[in-house]
Amino acid sequence: ADARAETMKTEPAFLPNGTRVDIMINVASPDDLKGISPEICDGIGLVRSEFLFEPGRPLPDEEAQYAAYVAIAAWADGRPVTIRTLDAGGDKPIPGVTSDGESNPFLGLRGLRLSLARPETFRVQLRALARASLHHEIRIMLPMVTVPGELAEASALLDEVVATLIAEGTPCRRPPLGIMVEVPAAALGALRFPADFYSIGSNDLTQYTMAAARDIADVAGLNDAGDPAVLELMARTVGAGKARKVPVSICGDAAGELRLVPKLIGVGLTCLSVPPALVGAVKAAIADLKHV
Ligand code: PEP
Ligand code: MG
Secondary structure (H helix, E strand, C coil), X not given: CHHHHHHHCCCCEECCCCCXXXXXXXXXXHHHHCCCCHHHCCCEEEEEHHHHCCCCCCCCCHHHHHHHHHHHHHHHCCCCEEEECCCCECCEXXXXXXXXXXXXXXXXXXXXXXXXXXXXXXXXXXHHHHHHXXXXXXXXXXXXXXXXXXXXXXXXXXXXXXXXXXHHCCCCCCCCEEEEECCHHHHHCHHHCCCCCEEECHHHHHHHHHCCCCCCHHHCCCCCCCCHHHHHHHHHHHHHHHHHCCCEEECCHHHHCCCCHHHHHHCCCCEEEECHHHHHHHHHHHHCCCCC
């Protein structure tokens, strides 16, 4: 099976009915790309930008971020690169950035909530992203979006940042702005978010739907992305994407769980973003599908 996955790695994936399934990769740091050919994927579906905000280090400045984003996009060689803005908090505390002492950090100031509460920090990231987008297919993705007003606020900030860059004479472009769908409220209300794309974060969507934390082993049995309730929220998100004619993908760990691949295809997903090491196995699992 390993040999088959290895040979399939660089081939495009198709469903039995001929539909192309885009397989993208998730990267947590530029190191993840070392020794990997971009030919194994149709793009990068998730860059977890937290790697830039390392504990004990000063916050990365605009130039450091710009260089990191350009380096990742250059690797992708023209393929789309989805860079998620800082997703600190919850299971990703960053000393000096996230707030201490929350009784339940998963329900606290995390993800986009935190970025909107720290506009000086958020602006630096948006500036670096708008500049890096000039020569690369970069898309900005917002984590932990819960209500449309948050997307509106981030979108307005991006407009402001781009206008400032243009006024300064700094070359830039306003990249597409999409949202992670990882809070049940966002999945249920996906149609009401004027996002340029949706990407399902099954890790958080599952824990919030099943009320079972992703990091508590005792409730791991309940933390199942294949539960019908979670699949229903995914199906709704796919439906919203179709209705609004914008792309929908999934970048949570469920996309790389081979037993779940048929279910994800079943809810209508045609873009899966997985860790680079799982690309071949996921393509093989898609090739094995008998129906669809
Ligand atoms: C998710 O929640 O599924 C996701 C992709 O984001 P993270 O695991 O980084 O929270
Ligand atoms: Mg998440």
